[in-house]
Amino acid sequence: MACDSSLSRLPEDCVSRILSLTSPRDSCRMLAVSKQFRGPAESNLVWDTFLPSDYKPRPSNTCPSPSKKELFFALSDYVLVEAGKKAFRVDKSSGRKCYIVSARELSILSNGIDNIWSWKSNPESRFCEVAELETSSMLSIEGRIRTQTLSPSAKYGAYLIIKISNQAYGLDSIPCEISIATGDRKIASNTAYLRDPADGKKHILQGLFYGNRGEMLKKRVDQLGDQRVPRKRDDGWMEIEVGEFFNDGGDEEMVMSLKEIKGHHLMGGLIVEGLEVRPKE
Structure with missing residues (x-):
């Protein structure tokens, strides 16, 4: 696809910023389109924009910090x-x-x-x-x-x-x-x-x-x-x-x-x- 080819020539952070202006559904679709977009589509820059602006995760000294995408899907259940x-x-x-x-x-x-x-x-x-x-x-x-x-x-x-x-x-x-x-x-x-x-x-x-x-x-x-x-x-x-x-x-x-x-x-x-x-x- 011509669109895919154009995006693939952009730096990853630029693709991430583009995806951050879409939605969680669109970012997941991008992951399914091509493996070359996995990095941008899973970046913290993208998923941080999808998390509620007033959400503040509790820091932990024993567990490694989850990615923003992992936090998002953890919050997708009540x-x-x-x-x-x-x-x-x-x-x-x-x-x-x-x-x-x-x-x-x-x-x-x-x-x-x-x-x-x-x-x-x-x-x-x-x-x-x-x-x-x-x-x-x-x-x-x-x-x-x-x-x-x-x-x-x-x-x-x-x-x-x-x-x-x-x-x-x-x-x-x-x-x-x-x-x-x-x-x-x-x-x-x-x-x-x-x-x-x-x-x-x-x-x-x-x-x-x-x-x-x-x-x-x-x-x-x-x-x-x-x-x-x-x-x-x-x-x-x-x-x-x-x-x-x-x-x-x-x-x-x-x-x-x-x-x-x-x-x-x-x-x-x-x-x-x-x-x-x-x-x-």
Whole structure:
């Protein structure tokens, strides 16, 4: 390729500087194109630009310092931060910051009483505890994050990470309201059903149980959105997209919420691990 030939005539540090203006994905692709680019594509100069600017590795007297590329990929898996209240990683494709706010850091209330939720350990969770809804006739989950902690000039999505227990009931009789707001400005608004997409039989039985009352309540909120449902994640949990926003580099507090519209019926069996904020393509 002519492009490859032109690059190969440049000094390695020049190629590294060019690659530092691209992305982690592009640098890895360059490694696959030709072995002659291995040096520039793996250089600390390139991967230092992909690491978060506020990241400072802890020095060690016993272990050799890893390369910047090794540090980057070590951070591409979630690590606990802020005394285990949040999890942090960098996105492998873009190098942008991602966070999961644990259930303990969310505002989780029901009927104004917080002991309707129980706190339990879960071997599949990255946090010490998850929250499980015992029984209630009202549901409100709210998470907050400041945009200055995220990567600037990037579009982000917010996702509630959940499981639905085998004994769950009443969660998807009517849709929930999901929204993202900052200050008095609502950025995104939609509706969602808290149901396991793989459990169609339970959905049919609940539809028969609630009957016409559920259909009447659904009509009240049909105009709010497209009624999202959870989808499976690679880590064994499910997630439901709350909404998206663009981080322009300012310092705003994003408030992400899921609220069950009052239907005066009991529900239980929702398990919440946290709320993830990650970049979108």
